[in-house]
Every structure is written in C-alpha cells, then in structure tokens.
Amino acid sequence: MSTFKKYIVSVLLVCVSGFLNAQTLDDYLKEASENNPGLKAKYAEFEAAMQRVAQVNALPDPKLSFGYFISPVETRVGPQQAKFGLSQMFPWFGTLAAKGEMATLMAEAKYQVFLNARNELYYKVKAAWYPLYEVNRTLLLQEENRDILYTFKQLATTGFKNDKGSMVDVIRVDIMIENTETDIKLLQDKKISLLTRFNTLLNRADTIQVSVPDSIPLLQVENGYRKDSLLTQHPMLEALNLKMQSVQTKEEVAKKMGLPSFGVGLDYVIVGEGQMNVPDNGKDVVMPMVTMSLPIFRGKYKAAVKEAQFTQSAIALSKEDFENNLVSSYEMAWFELDKALELIELYRAQSNKTEQAIELLLTAYSNSGKDFEEILRMQQELLKYQIADAIALKDYYTALAKLDYLTAKSE
Template sequence: MFKTYYIKPTSISTQLMLVVVLLCFGFNLKAQSLSELKTIAAENNLQLKAQFKAFEAQLEGVTQAKSWQDPNLSFGYFISPIETRVGPQIAKFSLTQMLPWFGTFKAKGDIAAYKAEAEFEKFQDQKLKLYLNVAEKYYDLSALRYIAELEAKQLQILKDLKSIVKSNYENNKANLVDILRVELQIDKQLSVIQVLKDQDQALATQLNQLMNRQLKTPVLISNPKQILDQKEVMQTDSVSKNHPRLEAIRHLKESNKAESVLAKKQAMPQFGLGLDYAIIQDRNVMNAGAGQDAIMPMLSVSLPIFGKKNKSRKREASLQGESIQFQLENEKTRLETEIQVAQYKQDELYSLLDLYEKQLLNLQDILQLSEVALANASMEIEEVLRLEEERLLYEKQQAKTLANLQKLNETLIYLTSNSEL
C-alpha cells in the first residue's frame, strides 16, 4: 500500500561524490606517513637549521676559550739616545706573553663546552617540538578530511531525502515547502564542503611550511578514519630524567661549576714572560762590547691585591648556581604538570568518545524508523532533517575527539622523550 524508501549512505553516487571531493582537495599520488613527514621536517625546517647553527657557533667558543692570549710586541725609539757604557741606546723592542694560573684554560674550556652542550639540548628540544607540531597538523588534516567525507555522505543523504519528499509531494502526501526545505539544506551542505576545501588548503600550507617545501605541495593522507582510530594510549608515570629541557639546564649547572673554579683561578697571580731587545749604536767607543745590542729576559707577576673584586666573582658564580638549581626544579615541576594535564584530558576525551558512540547507536535506530515514517508520510521532514543533522554533528565531534586524542598522545611522547632521540 505504501512505498518504503531506504537511504543508502554508501551508494554508488555517494562514492562518486567522495572521489570528486578527494580530487578537489588536490591530493598527490603517493601517501606519506606521519613518520616520513617528521623526517622531511627534521631535514628541511629552517628554524631547526637555525638552532643547529647556533649550536655550532657556540661550539666554536671552546677553541677560543682554550686559546692563549696574544703576545704583546712594543717598539720604542729614543729621540734623545740614552748614553750607556757601550754606546748610545737608540731603540728598544719588547715582547711579552702573559700566562694565567694553572688550570685556568681548562676551566674556561669547560665553561664553553657545557654551554655548547646546553645549546645542543635546545636543538634537541626544538626538534621534538617540530615533530609535535607536524603531528598536530597531520591529525588536524586527517580529521578535516574525514569530516569532508562525512559531509559528502550527508549531501547524498539529503538528495535521497529530497527524492522521498518529492515522491510524497507527487502523491499529495507532502507540501512544496518540504521540498524547498531540503533544497535549502542541500545548498547549505554544498557551502560547507567548499569551506572545508579552503580549510584543507590552509592546513596543508601550514604543514608544508613546517617541512620547508612548496606551500602548494599536495599532502595525501590515505584512509583518514583509520589513522584517527589508532587508539594506542601513551602510558607514563613520570618525566624522563633525560628530557632535553632538563639536560640543557643541567649543562648550564655544570658550566656554572666551572665558572666557580674559574673565579678561584682568577684570584691567583698571572705570570708574564718577556724579552727586551735594545739597539745600541756603535760610536767607536773604546770598549770591547761597544755597539753590541742588549738582550734582557723578563719575568712579571700580577698582584691580585683587590680582594673585593675576586670575592664578587665567587659570589656571582654562587648566586648563578642557586638560580640554575631553582630553574631545574621548576622545569621538572612544569613537565610533570604538563604530563598530568595531558592525562586528565585523555580521560575526558575517552569519556566523550563513549558518549558519542552511544548517541550514534541510538540515533541510527531512530533514523531507520524515521526514514520509514517519512516514506509513509507519517513524519514531517523537519524532524528527519533535525535528526540527520544531529547524527552528523556527533560524527564530526567524534572525529575531532579522535584527532585530539592522537595529538595528546604525541604531546605525551614529547614530554617523556629523552635527549638521545
């Protein structure tokens, strides 16, 4: 007696629509995994390259710190020659080399080396943050493309609903306004798909920027739903003892210890070795050594008698050490806090996922009944549209929640990484 219509979300027309959406999004022919994208970013990212060059520049300071001071060479010419027993002295050359206290060079070298290692740990941390940024953009893009698939399916469902309403209208079981309502929803759906296309291009551009490649390079993600459904939970109890953020501060702490040693060395005398060469003019002085130039070795010693300056250096190194220790303790607390917050968010998102799954199961049963009722003209199209929109909303929220879970997992990987990665 009554015609019954069933909405098929996986019809051939729907599949064709998905293909069109994928082509419109400009995908490449070859999909790249997240690990491959991370590798590309690590090799090409400009900010990471800049950080590594900063480390290499800091490393050059080790050679400079261990280098000897330049010797001093001086020349003096006597306008009025000084008469000596063997003749008048007309000019003098002096060469002096200062020698610091024993162990000073080693202390300076240690300071520079530890600072260079701290800079390297900053590079390691920058690399881990880059991996995290790439992963976040990757999962955002995966969620966006899965949502684009959902929107394309929704468009096909609306077209099927339009067919049902149109059939009811031809049988005087529906009004023309019902057809117009569905057409309005179809136009809205087409606009949503276009907006998603623009957002896709923006996210792909950001991802390409992180990898330092052409901004319009297509980014292919095969099976976004499967990527989002990977529910590998990152379990951790505490912060990694070798996290780069902690290691960088520890190296600064070691550098400070070397500065304390240097402060003690600088309170000791410095030695100077020198050589004076005096030019004596030969004026036929009746002397066996007449006109013979004079050579005089010299030894000098600095006198560190201003104790206030030396005490200030030691006090400065001690205060810096206390400051670095506070920084280390604070960084440990920050990392632990960030881990706990991420874990709380994980639990919250899993609760939301359970809710969405239950709601979607209930809505699926209701929609099957409502579709039959609509075909039999016993339900208004507004209610069916509302239910379809509610189902789509839950599916999109589910996709976004899955993406947020993946990003939280990557965040925990970053927070628990060590400097050896």
C-alpha cells in the same frame, strides 16, 4: 593499443604516481626538521657555541715591542740605538682548562635546547596535521550527507506524488541541502588557512597540498604513558643541568682569575760601537725577563664569584619550576587524551544506534509516508555524532602528541 587500453594504463599510472608521492606524517616530520628556519637557527646557535671553546682555552697572544732611541743612551760599551721585546703571559694553573670546560658545557646545553626545539617542532607539525585530518574527514561526511539528503529528496518527491507525503517534506530537504552546501564551502575555506599554517612549519609554499588519510585507526596507549621518562629525558632539564655545571665551573674560573698570572719575555737591545776601546765594545744586550700580575683590586673577582653563585641559585629554581610545570602539563594532557577517548567511544556508540533508528524510520515511512521530519532530524543527529567523532579523534592524537613532546619521545 586500443583507446580503452591506453585510458586504463594512464589511470593506473596516475594512481601509482599518487601512491608513490603520498607523504605520511613521519615524512612531514622529517621534512620539517630539515627545512624549518627556527630549528636551523637553534642548531646554528649550538655550532656558534662550539666555536667558543677554541677561543677561551687558548693562551693570550704574545706581545712584541720595538723601541728606537731618538737620542741614543750612552753606555760604557756603546750607545743603545734600538730595543726589541717579546713576552708571553700565562694564567694561573688550570685556568684555561676550566674555561674550556665551561664553554664546552654551555655548548652541550645549547645542543639540548636544539633537541627540545626539534621535539617542539614535531609537536607543532602534528598539532597542525590532525586538524587537516578533521577538516578532510568532516568534508567527506558532509558530502556523504548531501548525497543522502538528495536521496531523501527523491524519496519525499516520490511520496508526495503517491499521496504518502507532503510538499513540505521536499522543501525541508532543500533547506538542509542548502545548509550542507554552505557548510562544505566554509570547510573548504578553513582548509586553506590550515594548509597555510602547516606548510609554514615546513617552510614551503602555502598552496602545496598535504596528504591526509580518510580515516585514522584509534591506537590506545597504556595508563601513565611514558610518565617514567617525564623528569629524566626532557632536553630542557638536561640543558639546565649542563648550565648548572658550566656556572659551577665559571665560579672556579672566577676564583682562578683572582690569582696571579705569570709571564716570560726577552729584550734585545742593539748597541752601537762606542768611542772607548773597552771589552765587549758595541756588543748587543740580551735580557731575559719574568713578570707577575698582582691582582690586588679584589672587588671585581669577588663580584664574579658572587655572580656565579647567584646564577646557580637561579638555575636551580628555574629547574624546580620547570619540573613543576612539566608535571602539571603532563596531567592536563593526559586528561585531554582520556576525555577524548571517552567521547570517541560515546559518539561511535550513538552513531550505531542512530543508524539503526534511521533504518527503522525509513522502513516505516515507505509504508505510511509519516515521520519524514524525524528521519531528517535523526540524519542530522548522525552527522553531528560523526563530526564530533572526527573532532574527538583529532583531540586525542593532539593530546598524545603533547605527551610525546613532554616526555621527549623522538620520532
């Protein structure tokens, strides 16, 4: 194989490898959901809550007792030497089932909190990815602008040599080139900090590069985007509903705890042989027992019921407050999205008109050597509109990501 062919093959392999390794935003969302420590912590809390169910709906441990008579108690059938006892307590009917239901509902609420944390993480990843797009896009625009300025410099130099311009035009271009170089350097520094923020969300090394496209198409959404699911699908609202059900069950448990509990047991007494020859001499004693608790100190049980009732009121008010904030946040996010869309349309229209003006000015300058300063000014205006378009597009998709989070749109 010739050297040229080897070079072509190597280039193709690099390109294919880069294509295969390029990650999309969806890939980053998946990676974040698998690696983010904060999200893992929320899931671990849910798993811990699930283990609580088996703890609360189990019977209390049976009690085994043993006693030894240092001074045997003499009875008619012989001296009592030792005593074994085994007992088991049973709470009021339905108490264990209610405790299990209460713990299960709390665990389900923890799972909804985990889902909300996942959706919030998706929003944070998007809100960190789109600024990277903005910086990359701005860098490309600044580099293109620098190339155009070098072309203008050549044009001004040629005009000066042909007595159709002045040396001032060349100096002006040099000043603008230097400004552009500085802007590029600052953008590169900014990109480093944005990469750190993004990679931290994915729990990976700060220096790992992120795949960002050179351009993103504008995908408009319908008016009132997903507003019907705002108050019906948000995980935190479902978590509050489950907490309410759990606390209602807790109130029921508190009432049942104020009722008697019952116990059954068995005592076994070891009896030695007595000196008297009587029937059943030395026969061990077996004594079944039944016990019942007497919850006569009612203060703690009444307080437990009141606590559950106040907690229900707190949850109801928290839910109302959350719904109000949810509606307010939705309207603000929709305003930001609509505002960004209008700005995008404006900046793109202005960019097209400015490009046309630059073409006309260049044609006039090639003939007369005049208005070169106006060409530079219009070129900077064009750059300003293009950068503003990139910023508005970033704001648009960030607002859309916020709407997705508020309406619990899962990826």
